[in-house]
Amino acid sequence: MTSAHPDGPVAFTFEGRTLSARPGQSIASAILQSGTPVLTRSFKYRRPRGYTCGYDICGNCPVTVDGLPGVTSCTTPVRGGEVVRRERGWPSADRDLLRATDLMARFVPAGFQFRLFRSRPRLAHLAEKVMGRVAGAGRFPTPQAARAVRTRTEVDVADVLVAGGGVSGCAAALGAAGSGASVTLVHPGRLGGRGSARDSIVTYGRETAPAAEVAGRLASAVLAHDGIRVVDGFVMSYFETGVIPVVADGLVLECRPKHLVVATGSYDVPGLFPGNDKPGVVLADGVGKLLRVDRVVPWRRAVVMTDGDRGRALADQLEQAGVEVVAIVVQQGAGASPEPGAGPADRQLDDERVLLGTVRAARGARVLRAVDVEVDGRVRTIRADLLCVALAPRPANDLALQRQYVAAGTTQAVGGGWAGADLSSSTPGLSVVGSAAGWTSDDPDRAHAVGAAAGSAQEK
Numbered sequence: 390m391t392s393a394h395p396d397g398p399v400a401f402t403f404e405g406r407t408l409s410a411r412p413g414q415s416i417a418s419a420i421l422q423s424g425t426p427v428l429t430r431s432f433k434y435r436r437p438r439g440y441t442c443g444y445d446i447c448g449n450c451p452v453t454v455d456g457l458p459g460v461t462s463c464t465t466p467v468r469g470g471e472v473v474r475r476e477r478g479w480p481s482a483d484r485d486l487l488r489a490t491d492l493m494a495r496f497v498p499a500g501f502q503f504r505l506f507r508s509r510p511r512l513a514h515l516a517e518k519v520m521g522r523v524a525g526a527g528r529f530p531t532p533q534a535a536r537a538v539r540t541r542t543e544v545d546v547a548d549v550l551v552a553g554g555g556v557s558g559c560a561a562a563l564g565a566a567g568s569g570a571s572v573t574l575v576h577p578g579r580l581g582g583r584g585s586a587r588d589s590i591v592t593y594g595r596e597t598a599p600a601a602e603v604a605g606r607l608a609s610a611v612l613a614h615d616g617i618r619v620v621d622g623f624v625m626s627y628f629e630t631g632v633i634p635v636v637a638d639g640l641v642l643e644c645r646p647k648h649l650v651v652a653t654g655s656y657d658v659p660g661l662f663p664g665n666d667k668p669g670v671v672l673a674d675g676v677g678k679l680l681r682v683d684r685v686v687p688w689r690r691a692v693v694m695t696d697g698d699r700g701r702a703l704a705d706q707l708e709q710a711g712v713e714v715v716a717i718v719v720q721q722g723a724g725a726s727p728e729p730g731a732g733p734a735d736r737q738l739d740d741e742r743v744l745l746g747t748v749r750a751a752r753g754a755r756v757l758r759a760v761d762v763e764v765d766g767r768v769r770t771i772r773a774d775l776l777c778v779a780l781a782p783r784p785a786n787d788l789a790l791q792r793q794y795v796a797a798g799t800t801q802a803v804g805g806g807w808a809g810a811d812l813s814s815s816t817p818g819l820s821v822v823g824s825a826a827g828w829t830s831d832d833p834d835r836a837h838a839v840g841a842a843a844g845s846a847q848e849k
């Protein structure tokens with residue numbers, strides 16, 4: 390277990406132990422670094438949950454910080470001096486006796502209370518209440534914690550609302566503000582987005598620079614710009630009335646922008662196999678974030694599951710960080726190309742780590758210990774403490790779709806084969822940029838131009 394940058398540590402208390410972290414390092418990464426892979430338990434079946442996405446998407450990492458429950462530990466930086474503990478699990482998240490629920494899962498399948506008490510709805514609701522109590526959700530441990538989450542409401546009157554503060558969102562915000570529009574940019578946590586955790590090179594003007602450098606430069610420019618209000622929060626949805634609620638710490642913003650720029654990036658797609666929720670199964674951007682942003686390497690042996698070139702790039706990063714990559718499994722049927730020599734699988738055949746096969750299961754009683762991989766009809770069990778799932782990401786275009794539904798008056802009109810960039814340009818008041826629009830690489834110049842067009846339209 391190593392930390393590449395141990396300088397200037399700050400200390401915090403985790404379940405009675407004093408842990409140290411670099412300032413700005415996420416709480417989850419510091420807990421992982423201390424040798425604790427289980428961050429919480431699932432609500433009902435009490436299955437162990439660990440660091441998975443790294444970007445506040447999967448819900449697998451809530452902890453209680455200074456009495457405030459439900460804090461997303463993968464995106465919350467260590468301040469120093471806080472008291473952190475895990476939630477759920479009796480007597481602890483590591484050894485939860487209520488895990489027995491999972492062993493009896495076939496007797497209490499999802500929604501069992503509605504089937505069992507179909508004719509007695511009161512009993513169904515009672516069962517739900519009991520399950521909620523056992524899960525420990527929805528209750529504040531202290532009155533102070535309850536007071537801490539009270540919110541105030543405010544109306545935001547910016548011309549342009551940019552949802553997402555990654556490379557494309559920052560560039561679009563700068564473009565809009567540069568053309569004279571007032572801009573509000575909403576992003577959870579540190580600006581820069583996933584670009585800062587990726588290895589890819591992005592273009593910026595005539596220069597070519599590493600993604601992290603460009604993301605940092607754009608983030609600094611946004612923070613220094615008087616015409617851009619940066620809100621640390623997230624956009625909830627697009628309402629039919631044109632209202633877009635934004636939830637931030639202690640604040641609900643009621644936004645009514647003339648133009649919405651969706652720059653919400655993409656989601657990593659999880660692999661479908663038994664045990665895919667085990668601590669140690671981590672999505673590609675989560676791995677990249679730990680290595681590049683948090684600079685923590687809590688693994689020794691890795692299997693990488695991929696359907697393209699992304700897997701090999703991550704495998705190389707892991708090896709540079711000191712992790713032994715024992716296999717890169719190129720999923721059969723997903724990554725192999727029918728044209729010999731043209732597809733990612735063929736290009737990787739010269740790499741002895743590559744297996745053309747299928748991940749069949751993640752094994753381990755509590756955390757990942759091994760991965761079952763099927764190759765040519767035979768299943769091999771490969772010992773590993775990390776299974777990195779590096780499949781092609783899906784555009785996070787939900788907000789744009791909601792805007793489309795409202796514009797079209799129906800979900801049918803835009804269901805199915807929605808192509809983000811085309812439809813966004815045909816819907817007044819909406820732009821989609823970056824990977825949310827299906828762009829396959831970062832292009833801040835293009836996003837800047839989209840933002841500038843959105844901003845200058847407000848002058849007419």
Ligand code: FES
Pocket residue numbers: 439440441442443444445446447448449450461462463464
């Ligand atoms: S929400 Fe934190 S790891 Fe996914």
